[in-house]
Amino acid sequence: xxxxxxxxxxxxxxxxxxxxxxxxxxxxxGVFVDVIHNAHNGALFFRQPETLLGSDLWDVFSxxxxxxxxxxxxxxxxxxxxxxxxxxxxxxDGDRYFEARVTPVGSDDTEHVLWLAEDITQRxxxxxxxxxIERVFEISPVGLxxxxxxxxxxxxNDRAEDLLGLERGTITGRRYDQPExxxxxxxxxxxxxxxxxxxxxxxxxxxxFGFEHWIExxxxxxxxxxxxxxxxxxxxxxxxRVVVGLxxxxxLKQREEHLEWLIGxxxxxxxxxxxxxxxxxxxxxxxxxxxxxxxxxxxxxLEEALEQYHPNDRAALRDAIETCCETGEPxxxxxxxxxxxxxxxxxxxRAEKTVRGGEPKLRGIVRDITQDKEREQRLMVMSRILRHNxxxxxxxxxxxxxxLKEELGSSEFSVDAASGHIDRIENASKExxxxxxxxxxxxxVIERDLRSGTVHLRQVLTDVRDDLGEQHPEAAIEVTxxxxxxxxxxxxxDLMLEILVENALEYSDLPxxxxxxxxxxxxxxxxxxxxxxDGSGIPDMEQKVLASETEGPVVHSRGLGxxxxxxxxxxxxxxxxxxxxxxxxxxxxxxxCDQVCIDFQWLLYRNPGFDIATYGLSRGHRRSRAKR
Numbered sequence: 353x354x355x356x357x358x359x360x361x362x363x364x365x366x367x368x369x370x371x372x373x374x375x376x377x378x379x380x381x382g383v384f385v386d387v388i389h390n391a392h393n394g395a396l397f398f399r400q401p402e403t404l405l406g407s408d409l410w411d412v413f414s415x416x417x418x419x420x421x422x423x424x425x426x427x428x429x430x431x432x433x434x435x436x437x438x439x440x441x442x443x444x445d446g447d448r449y450f451e452a453r454v455t456p457v458g459s460d461d462t463e464h465v466l467w468l469a470e471d472i473t474q475r476x477x478x479x480x481x482x483x484x485i486e487r488v489f490e491i492s493p494v495g496l497x498x499x500x501x502x503x504x505x506x507x508x509n510d511r512a513e514d515l516l517g518l519e520r521g522t523i524t525g526r527r528y529d530q531p532e533x534x535x536x537x538x539x540x541x542x543x544x545x546x547x548x549x550x551x552x553x554x555x556x557x558x559x560x561f562g563f564e565h566w567i568e569x570x571x572x573x574x575x576x577x578x579x580x581x582x583x584x585x586x587x588x589x590x591x592x593r594v595v596v597g598l599x600x601x602x603x604l605k606q607r608e609e610h611l612e613w614l615i616g617x618x619x620x621x622x623x624x625x626x627x628x629x630x631x632x633x634x635x636x637x638x639x640x641x642x643x644x645x646x647x648x649x650x651x652x653x654l655e656e657a658l659e660q661y662h663p664n665d666r667a668a669l670r671d672a673i674e675t676c677c678e679t680g681e682p683x684x685x686x687x688x689x690x691x692x693x694x695x696x697x698x699x700x701x702r703a704e705k706t707v708r709g710g711e712p713k714l715r716g717i718v719r720d721i722t723q724d725k726e727r728e729q730r731l732m733v734m735s736r737i738l739r740h741n742x743x744x745x746x747x748x749x750x751x752x753x754x755x756l757k758e759e760l761g762s763s764e765f766s767v768d769a770a771s772g773h774i775d776r777i778e779n780a781s782k783e784x785x786x787x788x789x790x791x792x793x794x795x796x797v798i799e800r801d802l803r804s805g806t807v808h809l810r811q812v813l814t815d816v817r818d819d820l821g822e823q824h825p826e827a828a829i830e831v832t833x834x835x836x837x838x839x840x841x842x843x844x845x846d847l848m849l850e851i852l853v854e855n856a857l858e859y860s861d862l863p864x865x866x867x868x869x870x871x872x873x874x875x876x877x878x879x880x881x882x883x884x885x886d887g888s889g890i891p892d893m894e895q896k897v898l899a900s901e902t903e904g905p906v907v908h909s910r911g912l913g914x915x916x917x918x919x920x921x922x923x924x925x926x927x928x929x930x931x932x933x934x935x936x937x938x939x940x941x942x943x944x945c946d947q948v949c950i951d952f953q954w955l956l957y958r959n960p961g962f963d964i965a966t967y968g969l970s971r972g973h974r975r976s977r978a979k980r
Contacts, residue, residue, distance in 0.1 A: 495598035549581035662688035
């Protein structure tokens, strides 16, 4: 070997010591002529470097890969220029990727190439990872936007273009905090920059999830978005980027609004929905069901639910459900049921059989028809009572008109007799007019919203005392001081107490009746209003009518008064009962005490801060004969 060759070799070895890339010299036939390596790159060879000498490409590699390498060597020698090739080898520690520069070496007629390989495994894996990230970024169903700390938007994917209604170039040409984004809260108030998710992430370094807002798009339409923003942190913990995920929440918002509308419709229509699982026998009720029944939750078994219905309606309801389950024929019926406040109300139930999730269900609705039932009853009662009273008064008018006519034509005409007939005709006419006005008052009051307003009972009782005291100067009406306040309609409460007191006074069998009005809060959490008199008791006929709540040709009330009290109390959430109490004391028989007991729930407002507790009005007493 010449000095020049030794010199070239020394230079090559010196270069090899300071580089980490393995180098190989191959001839034109693909034979390994020389291997140049050091301690840094020896491990990168696919075999021990010394074992390669004298071997050719086909001895070491697969035929396909050897042919590929040979083609590169040929191209380098023929062109006399450096060639590049990327390839990978399966080594003991896994697949490794290389990039080789193949350069002709020697004189003009050289037959050798220098194969200098660089391990690009880490770079390749980074590229693959980056490609995967970019692919995921582009195909993500969520709109993705990347923002720099300066506020400039770096990237936006296809979905972000769709959601924001802008081309990618327009998006990346903006800052995240520009007013052109038109971001608003639900009520239409613009979202301030300090509340933007990106702003909050940049300030805190913490992610922000579920920020809902709507934006006005370029075409003027509105779109609801749910935004999640998360930081990309550097090694020093500072925020290098913020990634924002945008999801279209428009349909979800529309469903929420539709659900709110359905719930509101349930409330307005006094309707509740329910579903019976025919496999488990469990019932699941909607918010409307809970409201109708006054329960915090409604998930009973079928038998538990049936037990809450009136015994007279229970069998029909069970039969209807069984028939619907067996035949699939829709069911519809009316039944009475007690609510959580122990008040009985009428409900109309409808249901049909369906299949959900492969399981048979009975799905239906319940509507409170108590007011409809009460209205039917009122029409029936008022029709019968009005017909009865009108017929009686007209009989009086016709009879006295005939007698007056006869008196006027009589030779023995008497002015006193004629005046008597005229007075009776006039009185009957006035009573008819009063009856019609009272009926209109009853109907007008009963149709009001009876649960609204706050009533000071002392004022109510005082007003009743003053009004009726003027009409009955012979009576003594006493009001016991009280601080009780209840929630309810003032007109309805006035009318109810007026009826009870007026009946007691007008039908008392004493020349100077006494009435005592009291309102007391009881330990059981009720407000008891009492109308106590020393007059006559309630007639048996009236007691039978109110006990049975029926009006017919055999059993009927003489007036509308106690019926009106019954209807008003029920509308206020309770019922009317009549108690007959008798007591003996000191061997002396005391008179019987007939009582009208009024039981229903009112809300008591104890102070201006509206500290609300539930109370009931009960035991409104009177010993009187019912007139109205």
